[in-house]
Amino acid sequence: MKLFGHPDSGHAFKVRLFLQVAGINHDYEYVDIHQPREQRSAEFREHARYGEVPLLIDGGKAYVQSNAILLYLCQQFGRWGGEDADTFNACAEWLLWEANKTGLCLPQLRSFHKGDADAALEAAIPWLKARYEHDINVLEAEFSDGREWIIGSQAPSIADFSLCGYLVFADEAQVAVPANVSAWLDRLTRLEGWQHPYQLLATD
Numbered sequence: 032m033k034l035f036g037h038p039d040s041g042h043a044f045k046v047r048l049f050l051q052v053a054g055i056n057h058d059y060e061y062v063d064i065h066q067p068r069e070q071r072s073a074e075f076r077e078h079a080r081y082g083e084v085p086l087l088i089d090g091g092k093a094y095v096q097s098n099a100i101l102l103y104l105c106q107q108f109g110r111w112g113g114e115d116a117d118t119f120n121a122c123a124e125w126l127l128w129e130a131n132k133t134g135l136c137l138p139q140l141r142s143f144h145k146g147d148a149d150a151a152l153e154a155a156i157p158w159l160k161a162r163y164e165h166d167i168n169v170l171e172a173e174f175s176d177g178r179e180w181i182i183g184s185q186a187p188s189i190a191d192f193s194l195c196g197y198l199v200f201a202d203e204a205q206v207a208v209p210a211n212v213s214a215w216l217d218r219l220t221r222l223e224g225w226q227h228p229y230q231l232l233a234t235d
């Protein structure tokens with residue numbers, strides 16, 4: 032299989048980190064998402080339905096949308112959330128939560144503070160910060176029972192990989208990470224295969 036990504040993309044990061052930690056053999060291609068779409072490789076343009084990273088090609092088929100790719104992969108391997116229907120559903124719930132909660136405030140706060148967002152975003156910053164505060168407290172409360180991984184399993188699941196996609200950029204988004212979430216992020220960094228997105232998704 033082959034993954035297309037970019038180091039600025041938390042969406043691509045969650046998929047590549049999963050592939051690395053799970054030890055799934057794959058090729059990786061850097062896509063310069065800061066270039067106009069028509070300048071990206073023909074293979075990428077042909078398969079990336081929405082023109083975005085991540086794109087996964089497996090067995091000649093194209094898979095897009097980071098959380099949908101994670102759901103596909105865990106089912107393929109029957110692990111990391113794909114063990115049984117209940118585990119899969121628990122993961123799916125967290126992936127949908129991520130897309131609509133931390134995934135809908137952290138990337139925007141980060142873009143704003145990095146200076147690569149539209150100036151119009153400034154008016155929404157207090158709203159995005161309030162959203163983040165609410166969402167991170169939900170996550171913090173989840174981990175208050177001392178469990179190591181979000182669905183309570185012995186090993187991380189795709190839900191952990193999804194949730195960390197943009198939380199690893201909390202410093203760039205200029206938001207605080209509370210203690211339980213911070214400890215969980217530290218656990219992720221100790222997994223074999225862990226690398227920061229700027230290394231893991233670099234050009235070479």
Ligand SMILES: N[C@@H](CCC(=O)N[C@@H](CS)C(=O)NCC(=O)O)C(=O)O
Nearest residue numbers: 040042064082083084085096097098
């Ligand atoms: N909902 C999508 C979001 C993907 C996305 O926004 N990708 C961005 C990078 S984070 C991208 O490729 N931007 C370049 C472009 O749209 O041309 C997912 O979960 O994969």
